[in-house]
Amino acid sequence: MNNEFFDNPEEKLEDALAMLAAGITINEILAEAGSDVEWLRSMLELAAEVGNLRQAIPVPPPEASLQKLLAYGEDLAKTSPPDGQSTLSKLIKSWWSRLFMGMVVVIFIGGLYILIKNTAVNESTSPAEIPLPLSTATPTAASLPIETDAPALVPIPTDVSDSTATPTATPPPESPTATSRPVINSTSDTIELPPTPTSTPTATPTILLIKPTPTNPLPTDDNISDGVDNTPTPTVTATIPLIEPTPADNSSDGGNDNTNENDSNGSSSDDNNKNENSNDGSDKGNSGSGSGDEEDHSDDNLESDNSDSGGGSDDKDNSDSGSSDSGSDSDNSGSDSGDE
């Protein structure tokens, strides 16, 4: 027996049980047990007796258990897909689908990155030729001290006859600030602006030009149409796609307000606030036709919908500016007369 190699009685018992299971009799095993004969004999006899108990233990008939198993198997077969789709095939399918989705995401992100990179390069080289950066440049324009520009705009009315047609003639599709560009160019004599390309949008304060003072003969619809035909668009319009003008926008004070509010639409919320401030200032310059302003805001909204991509936020800005305009009209009457 191998008991000599085991010091642990647990191992000795296991070795003896293994030999008993192999068919060796108990006496043969105990013959080589040495000093462990006594305790090993009792345990091996007990183990054999326990093994014989299995015949004494009653077992219920298997029909009930088998029926339960078969019924459960049928339920599973009804609810689960056929076995043709093994776990491996499902895994492969899911793997391929995940790979495909991953490729799509990578391509999308890569395309987006290239687009942004190209846009950034174009912006750094010639921002004036790109319509999209123009709208982004408006905040810089709005950041300029508008109040300082406002008095400079006073002489503008003489040029208004020339420039008022420009918004109608060339309203850019995306950035209403372009409407102010021609005005900027025309007023560049009065307002000293930096010559950098980024300064072109800064001319947007010329929006204030839009404000027709009472001295300015406001163009009627007919005049507007004439003005559109007669006044060529400034140089900026060559790079910006044209959109069909809406003559009603320029027919009243609201047309002037349009430019202000369009500027605010194209900028961020902070810029909107600043533009609203500028609106207040411009209202002071406007005649006290508060009701007319309110009516024009509906037109403004229409125009902003056409020109801006702002969406609902633009509408909110328009309504806000409209309310501020109407509220400040009564107070502005005095200043209007002063302006006159």
Add this chain to the structure above:
Amino acid sequence: MIQAFARNFFAKISTLSVTMITNDDQLLVRAKQLDPTALQALHERFYEPVARYIQFKVGDLHTVEDLSGEVFVRALEGLRRGHAWQESPQAWIMGIARHVVADYYRKRERVTEVELGEWVTAAEETNPSHQAMLSERKQHLMQAIQQLTEDQRDVVLLRFMEGINIEGVAKAINKTPGAVKGLQYRAMQALAEIMRDSRVDSTSDVKE
């Protein structure tokens, strides 16, 4: 000559063992595919050890029927989920049976396990021939097994009554093989002591 014989002998033994393992594997794989024939074969293959184990632990025949069916349902669920046996399908199923019995007692809030007298009575009602088979010595041995701890009893039943090896028992009861060997040794020690005491008691009763 002798070398060729030995080579052929070991080759046949290895082939036979592989065939047996493959058969068990194929049986479980086909059962996983919900083949009714395979399910029936699976039930026939493992029903008796499962039912005997549950019978020894529970005692009530109706409960044994229910719990045996539950064991096979859980086994099929495990197969469908990909939880498969390792090395010994019988040890795997006996481990499921052990969990089912544990859940049964947990649901009953640890109701005292069936007394051996009730268990023997149920066995006699089911099959009167058992009364003749169950000698006094066997009844004492069953009582002694019932007095063991839970783990010791599982080791004794699985190891000696069902003939599962140490590794299989270790898988079934979530113990290491070394721990199972220790449980086995202590269980046999306790059994021997209980049986010796009962023998002394019986002889003293006879003398009185």
